[in-house]
Amino acid sequence: MTTDRADAISFPSTPWFRALADAASADEPRYRRLGVVEITLGVNVGEQGYRITFEDFGCTRVEDWDGSAPVDCSVSADPSDWRELIEHIQKRGSADPEHTLNSLVLAGDRFALTGDEQLGIDRFYRFNASLQAFFEEAHSVPMGQA
Amino acid sequence: MASPIRTSEKIRIPTPEEFATAVASRPYPTQLRKGDADLTWFNAKPGDGVWGSWGVKATPSRRGLTLMDCEAAEGTPVAEVGPASVAPRGAGSEPSLLPREWDINDKWDVWAENLTSLYEEGCSRQWCATQDIDWHKLEMLPPDLERALCQYNTFLTMGEYLATDVLAPWLPQFNTYFHEIKLFIAAQANDEARHTEVFRKRILANGGGLGMTINLGNALVGMGDAAQSQGLGKVKFHENPLFSTWNHVSYAIHVVFEGAILSMFRFGEFLGKTDVDKQIFRMVMQDEARHVAYGSMHLKYLIEHAPDREAKIKEIHALATQAEMFFLELFFLHPATVESCAVLAGNGVDNIGEGLEIYKSLYRKMRAEYLSRIGRAGLDRSELCMFPAELPF
Numbered sequence: 304m305t306t307d308r309a310d311a312i313s314f315p316s317t318p319w320f321r322a323l324a325d326a327a328s329a330d331e332p333r334y335r336r337l338g339v340v341e342i343t344l345g346v347n348v349g350e351q352g353y354r355i356t357f358e359d360f361g362c363t364r365v366e367d368w369d370g371s372a373p374v375d376c377s378v379s380a381d382p383s384d385w386r387e388l389i390e391h392i393q394k395r396g397s398a399d400p401e402h403t404l405n406s407l408v409l410a411g412d413r414f415a416l417t418g419d420e421q422l423g424i425d426r427f428y429r430f431n432a433s434l435q436a437f438f439e440e441a442h443s444v445p446m447g448q449a
Numbered sequence: 450m451a452s453p454i455r456t457s458e459k460i461r462i463p464t465p466e467e468f469a470t471a472v473a474s475r476p477y478p479t480q481l482r483k484g485d486a487d488l489t490w491f492n493a494k495p496g497d498g499v500w501g502s503w504g505v506k507a508t509p510s511r512r513g514l515t516l517m518d519c520e521a522a523e524g525t526p527v528a529e530v531g532p533a534s535v536a537p538r539g540a541g542s543e544p545s546l547l548p549r550e551w552d553i554n555d556k557w558d559v560w561a562e563n564l565t566s567l568y569e570e571g572c573s574r575q576w577c578a579t580q581d582i583d584w585h586k587l588e589m590l591p592p593d594l595e596r597a598l599c600q601y602n603t604f605l606t607m608g609e610y611l612a613t614d615v616l617a618p619w620l621p622q623f624n625t626y627f628h629e630i631k632l633f634i635a636a637q638a639n640d641e642a643r644h645t646e647v648f649r650k651r652i653l654a655n656g657g658g659l660g661m662t663i664n665l666g667n668a669l670v671g672m673g674d675a676a677q678s679q680g681l682g683k684v685k686f687h688e689n690p691l692f693s694t695w696n697h698v699s700y701a702i703h704v705v706f707e708g709a710i711l712s713m714f715r716f717g718e719f720l721g722k723t724d725v726d727k728q729i730f731r732m733v734m735q736d737e738a739r740h741v742a743y744g745s746m747h748l749k750y751l752i753e754h755a756p757d758r759e760a761k762i763k764e765i766h767a768l769a770t771q772a773e774m775f776f777l778e779l780f781f782l783h784p785a786t787v788e789s790c791a792v793l794a795g796n797g798v799d800n801i802g803e804g805l806e807i808y809k810s811l812y813r814k815m816r817a818e819y820l821s822r823i824g825r826a827g828l829d830r831s832e833l834c835m836f837p838a839e840l841p842f
Contacts, residue, residue: 338574339512341566359511403727405734409719409814421821422745428711428738429570431718432731 311447314389315348315382317367319444320355324362326440333436335360340433342426345370345377348385351449352377357430362437375426376418378404382449384413392441404435489543499541515569516629529556531626538626551624553695557754559623559630561746567739568633571640574739576732578647587655587725594722597792600660601717602648604786607665608710609648613641615692615702622695633743640736647729663786665779690771696751696761697768703744704823705772709780711737712815719811720793741822749826765828773835781812781840809840 312319327334334340340357345368347353354368368374380388391402400406408416408427418424427434463471472478477487493499507514507522523539531538533548553559561567590598617638623630652659691701714737718730748765755761780786787808788801795804816836823830 339570341570397724400721400723400727403718403731405715405731406719406727409715409811411814420825421818422742422825424818425711425738425742425745425822428715428734429742431735431738435731 311445313449314446315351315353315385315449317353317365319446320346320353320365322444323437323440324355324365326443327361327437330440331361334433337433337436340430342376342430342434343374344427344434345374345379347377347379349382351382357433357437374418375423376416378408378414378416378427380407380414386446388438389441389446392439393445396442397439398435404438405431493541497541499543501540512569512573516565516632517569520565527556527560528626530554531556531624535625538628552622553619554624554626556627557751557756558695559627559747560750560754561743562750563742563746564629564633567743568629568636571633571636571736571739574735575639576643578643578650581732582647582650582728583725584650584654586723588723589656590722591797593792593798594796595655595657596660597789597798598720598722598726599652599657600785600789601720601793602652603660604663604665604783604789605710605713605717606645606648606652607662608706608713609641609645611665612702612707612710613638613645615698616641619695619698637740637743640740644733644736647733651726651729660789661785663779663783665783690768691775696765699744699747700765700768701772701775703740704748705769705776705819707737707740707744708819708822709776709815711741712811712818713780716790716808716811720790722793745822745826748823748828752827762828766830766833769823769828769830770833770835777836781815781836787842805842809842812840813838 312322337360339359340361342357344355344357345352346355352368352370354364354366354372354374355362356364388398388402388407392398398404404414405428407414416424416427418427480487489499495501495503502523505522507519509515510518525539527538531551531554533550533554534542534546535549536542536546589595616634620631620634620638623634625631649659690697692698711734714730714734718727718734721727721730752758752762752765787805790808790811791801791804792798793804794807795801816834816838819836820831820834
């Protein structure tokens with residue numbers, strides 16, 4: 304949830320997504336158990352874009368993204384919808400059934416899954432459990448105001 | 450094997466003592482007793498035909514030692530045609546090795562650029578239906594939703610059987626030279642077995658039970674009622690054009706069937722009312738997407754490398770027409786599938802109308818993704834696709 308805690312990191316921001324990556328790195332055995340993951344994911348939070356690279360067993364890079372560097376696919380939603388997703392995760396410790404990544408993009412009314420070609424989009428399905436786990440790291444990364 | 454002893458009446462199997470005596474008198478044991486080891490394999494010069502290669506040292510990557518690492522160390526490109534031999538790729542052969550003719554010997558017939566990495570991905574992302582699902586968190590559902598989910602999972606169980614039963618018999622037909630396809634399909638058969646297992650466990654874990662079997666299960670022994678009604682007749686499994694060559698199997702199963710099932714698994718995750726159901730569908734979705742990735746990239750390789758490209762495209766179009774008709778009615782228009790999904794999507798049997806609209810929306814996404822996938826591979830069926838743009842209800 305949005306907070307004024309001293310350790311809160313502004314959302315959306317590259318440091319906030321890097322904090323997810325750090326939290327995932329701290330739980331490396333879990334991601335190793337889920338298996339290798341090979342996807343470059345674009346994340347659009349309103350006008351702000353982030354490019355998140357997953358290699359081997361985890362996230363290896365988080366960077367700002369203006370849409371020009373290639374990604375396999377991207378997930379886009381308004382900031383308020385992302386905040387709602389993250390708040391649910393923070394309240395519950397994990398996404399509730401209405402707020403899993405696949406459910407949100409399949410419903411398609413608020414979150415969109417897009418990509419230049421289907422095989423790139425299919426990577427979202429191939430590595431879905433790892434991506435879901437990654438975003439659920441948000442339970443330990445407080446959001447501050449951007 | 451024991452040498453039979455002929456008697457006037459019949460062939461007699463020797464006793465263990467007779468067999469031991471016969472074996473002991475053969476040249477090799479006799480030679481060895483004199484201290485004269487054969488050592489053909491040991492003395493052969495690497496690359497002379499008896500021994501393969503020597504000095505290869507594959508280096509593990511960050512993932513561990515992958516087949517890609519081994520291929521890089523070997524440094525030998527995969528040939529276009531496999532030899533008539535049981536030899537593993539790169540191995541030599543004993544001088545008396547008998548030739549072995551395989552049914553599938555051409556690289557274009559099996560290959561995909563991502564084949565090796567997909568196999569490694571499958572191994573790495575294996576999971577266990579017994580331990581990796583948080584069964585203890587399963588929550589009771591209202592009876593109509595539990596019944597709908599049990600029906601849906603019963604349908605999916607049949608789909609998994611179909612995939613395993615179609616794919617596994619092809620394993621002995623692939624030349625061992627192309628070990629990648631043997632390994633990938635063996636792993637896929639294991640994936641399908643695990644899916645059957647997890648759906649069965651889910652059906653039996655929450656107060657429900659196995660539901661109604663539908664005709665999808667008969668796809669192996671014939672074309673099913675749907676196909677018969679289109680004048681395709683009832684044919685035996687190996688005569689079924691959908692399953693008559695590996696190219697056809699891969700298109701029908703990996704691209705059409707599993708592409709549709711992938712959408713169904715995504716839908717199952719979307720429809721899941723509990724964390725456990727979400728978790729199950731997330732895991733099976735990953736496996737299915739990997740199978741579809743092989744099918745899509747194999748289609749691309751096939752179209753780009755088959756000897757007569759135009760003829761192959763024409764053949765695949767004809768096959769696709771049949772596969773689309775076959776699976777549309779067995780799957781997307783079957784009352785048990787339509788209605789179990791609609792009950793789950795509508796959150797109850799009383800709201801089935803709203804659920805049907807959601808189901809139709811899923812169908813449109815499935816169709817769009819299918820056309821996009823094969824289009825990327827080089828097969829444009831936007832004007833030919835037998836999946837109608839909208840479901841007729």
